[in-house]
Amino acid sequence: MKLLIIESAGKTEKLQAILGPNWRVAASLGHICDLPDREIGVEPPRYKPQYTLSERGRSIIGRLRSQCERVQEIYIGTDADREGEAIAWHLARELKLGRDAKRVRFSAITQEVVSQAIAAPTGIDYNLVGAQEARRVLDRLVGYIVSPVLSKMGGTTLSAGRVQSPAVALVVQREREIAAFVSTHHFHVRLDFQGKQERNTVFAEAKTVTSSWSALWAVVPDLAPEEQPYFQDRDFALKVASLDSVIVDSCEDGRRRRAPHPPLATSGMQQAASVKLQLDPEDTMRIAQRLFESGHITYHRTDNPNISADDFPQIQAVALANEWTMAPKLRQFKTSDAAQAGHPAITPTHWDVTEAGDTEDEKALYRLIRQRAIASQLGDAIYNTRTAWLSGQVSGKDVRFQGKGEQLQEPGWLKLLSDEADESNEVWEGGAPNPLPLLSAGQQLAPIGGEVLAKQTRAPKRYSKASLIEKLEVEGIGRPATYASIMSNIERRSYIAVKQQFLYPTETAYYIVDQLSKAFSFVDVAFTREVEAELDKIASGKATYLATVQACHDQLNRELATLDVGETAAPRFPCPECGSAMRRIPGKTGHFWGCSSYPACSATRPDADGHPGEKETPKDSGHACPSCGKPLLRRTKKGKEGYDFWGCAGFKDGCRTSFPNKRGKPDLSQKNKGGLHNNT
Template identity: 45%
Template sequence: MARNLLIVESPGKIKKLQSILGSAWLVAASVGHIRDLPEDRLGVDTGLKPEYLLTTRGKEVAQKLRGLVAQVDKVYLATDPDREGEAISWHLQQVLKPAHYCRMTFSEITQEAVQTALSQTRTIDLNLVHAQEARRVLDRLVGFQVSPVASRLLGQPVSAGRVQSVALRLVVEQEQAIRQFVSVEHYSAQLEFSQAGTAWTADWKLSPDFVSDQNPYFKDKVLAGTVANLRKVQVLASKDGMARRSPPAPFTTSTLQQAASIVLKLDPKKTMKLAQSLYEQGFITYHRTDSPNLSAEAFREISTYALAHKLNPVPSQRFWKAKAGSQEAHEACRPTHIADKVCGSTSEEEALYRLIRIRALASQLEDAEYATRNVLLEALDPVQGKKIQFEAKGRTLVKAGWLVATQKDQTDESDAEPDNPVPLLKTGDLLTADTGRILTKKTKPPSRYTQASLIKKLEAEEIGRPSTYATIMDTLIKRQYVRVAKQFLYAEPLGESLCAALLQKFSFMELPFTREMEHHLDEIASGKNTYATVVGDAHQKLLYELKGLNTSLPQGRVCPACQQATLFSTKSGKGLPYWRCDSCKAAFADQQGQPGDQFGDRKPVALDPAAPLCPTCKKHHLVQATSKQGNPYWRCTGYPKCSAVFGDNQGQPGSAFGSTAKPKPKSAPRKTSATKAKTTRASRTKPTRNDLL
């Protein structure tokens, strides 16, 4: 009999972990969170205490886990090693209530890592739990309290998000900057030389005689042509040197998403899904990380591998400075075994693994080295009495270093100057240019964000967490606030309208405010602040802003159920009109273009006092409808609690088609051809409940 139970998040980890732990253990998965805030209401009381309910899937998982808990002596909660994972462990402990439990974490699924984790178990870190809880509640407060207001402002259902709306703002403002941009045409000149069959160039070095801070662009094309026609120049200075280029850091969650987007054309959501699968199969370390540094063990393994393959590792481990606010709970994302060149169960997984492996390997190899040469030339003939100078820059790779292992992923922005084989020149040398040409340039508008560059911007501004970026991108696109075309993000009209409705009305739309909130959440995690203080202060500010805005909102048809949002006219899947509230999700019948009685088991709202009461339930009202065949009938608005349907008798409710209560027969009678025909005839004239919505 198994004595211990290990609970992880993903079912994909079970097989690997079971093989490591052996038959004395049971391994089960929570399949993520088993509890969450309710879907149909705010779920946060006046004291800001969240209300947690088992999710639909969580009920089944909890029942199964309770049975396993009863079979073992001790439960090990091994959910992911981050705040979200800590919260999941806490929810499991609260629901399952095991007699003996402990918390353990590992960032790679290997024998060594799991055994080390078993020797370093601890209790649940409630500071991390409260930090995750604060984020969840803050997001819920903004979403549920601001979305109805934004919907009333725009006259259509929209949603606001504490971080999502800030990301939308960045896209919208970039779109507006592009729209307002006016291109400026300006000019320069370039001379081309050749020596022993090798061509090289020198560009006009615009001096303060021609440009200034107030007028940074040279716009005289004729004068630029004169400069391009110069041929005789003299060497004023020539300087040789060496330049080194270091490799980029191993992947964090953010840089992994960026690189995969650029190199593999994967959206962030897809990247995280593939990385999760690689992690669960034991091929990479934990991919949700903001640390750019490897563990000492990983460095030793990479160094040994590099020496064996003549790749020249650095003598001592490289380290990178983490971004401000980084948790650095575990190391950067890397292969669990650097010697494994190919891993993954699909071609996409293999491609992502290759990207992760090459980046980790390159990070601990020697710098690339270049021989550089900078030459300053001066024309012998002045132009308009002013000296004209040209500058030639060249470099040659002399030591590949880490470049032998890496591939371009464009997340490292080291300036890579183009090759320009400038020859060895001495001061005072006289040269004659072969040709010259005018360089016509145009200022370019700001580039639209890609998902990769927007993630980079969010991280640079310390907005949100890398683990949430994929969800943010997916939400903006699904709700049609932005669209993707050729990898670029375009702000849609609805997104621009929503952004305009929220800006200068809510503090959470301001980058400094949102950035500061991330710092407060970090303080909760480290025990330097409390849930009550951070969430309480933010909520008070939000209530103040909502109060100031509600007085100027268009009233429209205010939802009778929640009194907070406007009802919207829409159509059911059957094409029948009805009204719904985007805040509390209440639905109302349509009575000649106006909201009628409320559907469901909530308190009925009779906006039409003349409507007859349902004889069956005597609580809800009847409304007239038409079947698919065009036959009039009457139905109860209390559906699904009351599914009574009545015939039409000269514009008034007639006899009932059937009873709400439909007891099941002990044994269903066998249908004959006669009864089938009777049923078919009845279905042609009798409206069904599916006709209603």
């Protein structure tokens, strides 16, 4: 009897069916141990992580030990990434399997892939374990060293993260770019022509037809330099639009090839699912996990946009059955410099299965994955093109116009992804296709009309979760397995607000980014990219865990020393009575704000969405205190220890006169000098 230990319980039934009766399959349910909850768990000079079993981990290890005693061989088949490798090492250590524990990795849960992996087990890759440890420890150092300082400065619990903070900084930077943007108004011109569409041209028709077409004024470089490509003289643009004749300088026919998109890697899947299926990145990863566990798709955490060469013949068979044109050979797509490319792109495990999954979301995501993977190996879409250059004169100055048109000749991969056919079509002002007739150089044309097109430059678009993930990937920040959790964390901590799918930084986000930027390198995308590259070097054996962690920790401490967090630092929320910092304090009925100089200063303020609110002013009864003449104020508090009475506004000056509340007014007949009336 043999035992296979995997991560997810969702895979056990499928693997048990593949392996047969001589096997048992058990799940660790993810990580069984981690750094301790309430202490940093790692100290110089060795930076050895102090792992502890979680409460759930102790229960799981107890169950697994019992199963290990009843089998002859034990295999560890956790996920084939850094996290999975770390889990495999923890399992081997806690189950006392030794450093030579049998390690197997599956890129898909199919009979063939699983059988090949079981037949050729390897050892645990300790370079990958070291890379995962370094990431975890660096995240812990940043969190435990910087977050308390940031919280002290901000007067409330704030979080700094090695990857989280740069993501927030990108959103803040974009919002500031939008706020600082000044729109430039400028002008273009469109000339319209009536032309005869001839038979047997590149835009072949069954018969000769008459149709209109357009040409646009090529402002750059004629009258606007490249460094300032905006023409702002409306009067001159009106003259250009009034031209009564132009000359054809040239007219050329050609072809344009449009290649398909690559298959989906993790970030691409999250982006495509967000745009096409309106799925949140975290939901996308959960759905993909279920598809993987059910054996429908290959491993879904990858930054490689290429499929295996072994899959090409299977795609050919699907294409032949559907009469789709294949690419002449396997397409290879460029990977980013930071990509690990440890696993192929996400693909179906059975190419001929057109639908898979139990829910509508699972089926939709499966279709998206399958269609993108198949389309990536189909033939190019080919367009017939025609480009004409026209010229004229306005007020003694030469002006040129360009007319462009194209027509899809061979759909290629667009036969499968027809919804993307219009993405690259030449569409001119007014939204109509532009069917140019066959023109001859030197031919004189008379426009049938012209229009000045008023334009204005637009501010950069706010990030959506999908576009922020794309930016993080381009900048080399984070890795496929981390993108969804980054988005979830910064939203859960209220550092961003999501409105109509766009990300807005909160006031807290501005504060965090501004404070961190004063001292710390990790908030800068370039530094974070370098750290990610260093982690990759650890994974490949080109760098060591200790040297990497020590260098980052030393830099963190140097930067921390430059930050003013002492008495001279200006508090984020100064006390309105003494100027000291206000602190957000948890109370029995929620948070409130109190002065950090307490008991010397006892000023308090209610919490208003994470900020000190205005001081609550009790309602005036309109009656004067009979003891000292100051107003009587209504004082209330809800809850089990609540009260509702009217007391003298001179309480702090020594007047303790109070009256019970009666129908919203002080009951002056029940004077209680020196005490409180608790009405229940």
